[in-house]
Amino acid sequence: xxxxxxxxxxxxxxxxxxxxxxxxxxxxxxxxxxxxxxxxxxxxxxxxxxxxxxxxxxxxxxxxxxxxxxxxxxxxxxxxxxxxxxxxxxxxxxxxxxxxxx
Numbered sequence: 001x002x003x004x005x006x007x008x009x010x011x012x013x014x015x016x017x018x019x020x021x022x023x024x025x026x027x028x029x030x031x032x033x034x035x036x037x038x039x040x041x042x043x044x045x046x047x048x049x050x051x052x053x054x055x056x057x058x059x060x061x062x063x064x065x066x067x068x069x070x071x072x073x074x075x076x077x078x079x080x081x082x083x084x085x086x087x088x089x090x091x092x093x094x095x096x097x098x099x100x101x102x
Contacts, residue, residue, distance in 0.1 A: 007041065008034040019086065026084060033080030040073035 004012065012034045015021070021030055043066040053061045 002035055002038070004031075004034050005038050005041065008038045011037060015086065019084070021084065029080050029083050033077050033084075036073045036076035036080065040070055040077060043067075043070035043073060 012030060015030060021027060046066050047064050047070060050064055052064055052067065054064050056062050
């Protein structure tokens with residue numbers, strides 16, 4: 001298990017405060033979502049620093065190699081949230097996880 005950034009920890013804490021996720025599988029899916037979130041942010045940072053394109057050894061302009069990492073990590077993050085039914089507004093008696101205690 002990788003260490004989460006401060007931003008990912010804040011995201012995880014916010015989700016746990018808003019939704020009642022206390023089962024082992026749900027917690028692991030949330031942890032995986034936060035890891036994917038961190039990977040996405042790291043790729044975004046590198047792309048921002050290096051630019052969206054790079055020049056290969058033959059002088060050809062190519063998409064930055066981390067563009068695919070950013071895309072895939074975003075998809076993994078959103079898929080994990082969807083598995084937790086967090087893509088829906090919390091409802092009292094509807095689909096999704098019940099709202100957490102405040």
